[in-house]
Amino acid sequence: MVSGVQTLTKREQLNFLLTNRIPRRWLTFFMGWYSQIQSPLLTKLSIWLWSLFAEDLRLQDAKKQNFTSLGECFTRELKDGLRPIAMDPQQVVSPCDAIVGECGEIQGTKVFQAKGFPYDISELIPNIHLNHKYRDGKYVTLRLKSSMYHRFHAPVDCSVSNVTYISGDTWNVNPVALKKVQKLFCKNERAVIELKNNHPTSSITLVPVAAILVASMKFNFLSQTLNLKYQGPNEISCDAQFNKGQEMGYFQHGSTIILFATSNYEFCEGIKQGTPIKMGQPLLNGHLTSFP
Structure with a gap:
């Protein structure tokens, strides 16, 4: 503290x-x-x-x-058609309804949860390969308020072969707590999901972070519910394919998703701290030279 x-x-x-x-x-x-x-x-x-x-x-x-x-x-579903998906293959869309928190360029492997509160990617993601991959890349913190739509979706066409689950605390993740508790996201229960695509030079990883009250994450492609009572393996293998905008899972209460991207992405116009964003809206533009 x-x-x-x-x-x-x-x-x-x-x-x-x-x-x-x-x-x-x-x-x-x-x-x-x-x-x-x-x-x-x-x-x-x-x-x-x-x-x-x-x-x-x-x-x-x-x-x-x-x-x-x-x-x-x-965990309610929305009426069909309320969240149109930006289908430009160069764009990464928001995986959820959210308020944009801290975002910007990763300084080496250092990111911020709030002004003056840095943490290293390695403290959030215990994977040396991913830590290196996002060096000098981009990050954005997406805060889901309790009143928001709690389901999250694939921000790009991708596959998922592994989920890393990290048990932890259940601090509130609201802006007040982020100004008070150092490395809060690194303390809380969370999962790490690398989204693999057909572009070897680009990568996106999602880190859903649970919080107080219903600290529970359900992924549509896993049989287990990841919560404080989960006692299974931390590394969970899977084989899932997603089209951009397809539902991946949901929180059972409002929380946060931190999205990491490689350096060949840039933020779309208007993406800044405090901005509301809907699932499916453009978040990042890629500079990718080849597509399948």
Whole structure:
């Protein structure tokens, strides 16, 4: 923990105390249990209470309007056609609905979770090969608020042959916590997914980071749910193919995805900290010379 790097308002200090100075792990277990209770009446009450704190909750976009559990609402699907995919093969699209956090060029292997709070890629991704691959590349932090659509999708045509799961803490990943807790993303539960394509000089890797409450990630191509109770292998082999925009999985609560790209990508116009982005919108432009 550090203090004095960034000055927090009293409201931000209170937010941090309420969301982090609590037994995070046990509250996460409780919320995981509570969110799976099958009760339409309890679910309606829970969603009403939730909407008091999340004014941007837009359930009218959901494919179904009646939910039997709070978890079903968290992981809701959207109506068809609401997230058009930018199909230019040179573009990487956003894998999720999000608020753009820190983003920019990787300084060697150093990236930032917030101003004045650096971390090394090796502290987030325990893979020397990937650490080297993204040296001087690009990164963007995509924060999913609790009210947002929680499913994430392939940002490019790709294949996935391995998922690395890293068990960890469940710190809140909101902007207040990112100003207070050093190397927060490196402490939390997370997964590392390298997206392989047909361009040997380019690469994209996604790092979904879980957080407090329902710290759980479900990938459509794995039978296991990755959460605090998971006790399986950290390296999980798989064989999955995705077209750009195809669903890969979902969080069971709002959290964060950090996207890493090689140096032959550039950010699309308008991508900057604080910008809302929808799944399927252009995020990066590639300078790739050959396509299959």
